[in-house]
Amino acid sequence: MSSSEDEAASPVLGMAELLQDFEPLKPLQRGDIVDGEVMAIDQEGILVNVGHKYEGVVPPREMRSLTPEKLQEIKSGSDIYVYVVRPATDEDQAILSLDRAQKEEGWFDLQKRLDENEAVEGKIQGMNRGGAVVEVKGLQGFIPLSQLASLGRGPSDRNQEDQLAGRIGETVQLKILELNRQRNRLILSERLAQQQQREEQKDKLLEELEEGQVRKGRVSGIASFGAFIDLGGADGLIHISELSWDPVQSPEEVVHVGEDLDVFVLKVDRDTRRIALSLRRLQPTPWDTIADRYEVGQLVEGTVTRLTGFGAFARIEGPVEGLIHISELTDKMIEHPKEVVREGDTVTLKILKIEPDRHRLGLSLKQADETWEDQETLEPEETEPEPLLLEQQNVE
Known part of the structure; x- marks a missing residue:
């Protein structure tokens, strides 16, 4: 393209932009929410420049939701969102509202939270038999009784009412169950918010564990x-x-x-x-300390837990089991341990071997019987005195 063509195109673009700049502005309508700049603050309210060559005033009745702290934060030059209650006329300034702007902004924010499945923070303002009245983002919502968390079951309705009354003023996390701007309806759940929070904590914990x-x-x-x-x-x-x-x-x-x-x-x-x-x-396993409680040659009681072709297993404590080899069940020749013992039998056994590291214990039933017999043999038997000795004792 030649330089002359460039010069010809430039004025056309500049004119289009100029015309756009001078395009008539859309007049403010009731219900509009606009960004304004604070011009002045006095007892009459807050004077706001809302552009469009208009100024409006926020009267005290339209900023009741502001706390004293929030009101002090608003200075000349501050940017604020306002709701147009009444557009400006040739005779009167526009009437604006901070309260209604906050509510509209609240509805918008709550809808976004609902769409993104996020929790919101609210403050319990009151209770009734149906549940709790709560303030969220400048709006009034309701938590049904079934959706309140940490509400114990008292023995009477009076007890439950006392629990509800004790929660007034409490700040809680909530999930949105139902939101209807036209009907001014906001239903919330504390129980679901806690459940979601717990799931998020669980996800984090599962990553750390x-x-x-x-x-x-x-x-x-x-x-x-x-x-x-x-x-x-x-x-x-x-x-x-x-x-x-x-x-x-x-x-x-x-x-x-x-x-x-x-x-x-x-x-x-x-x-x-x-x-x-x-x-x-x-805790230490019983096998770790078995040598402190048992020794080879000791007689112990055990319960037969299972039978195999090569012997029987018996538990002497907790998880400590030992093997009674088939050759250690009896002196007789047998085909299977079931000829001598059954599962569940309680028997006296002799410890033949202890191997803590391998969790092995060698036991014997027949040697335990022999030990008992040996002990009985060693005990002195009581004998009756001979008749002659009795006669001598009587003469004396």
């Missing part, structure tokens, strides 16, 4: 199969088999709700979001 760690926790619940431990954002389970090295009939034998304790992280399954914990792994 490593198998083999020792963590502090609190017993949050007990079931027949184990105990639930709150690790500070997520619950892990100690299966009943991991509560103690000794047999446990009920978790209440070992732990109690509310008890603080250290736990061993056994497994972290991030796919299923499950955490397996152990209490017994923090």
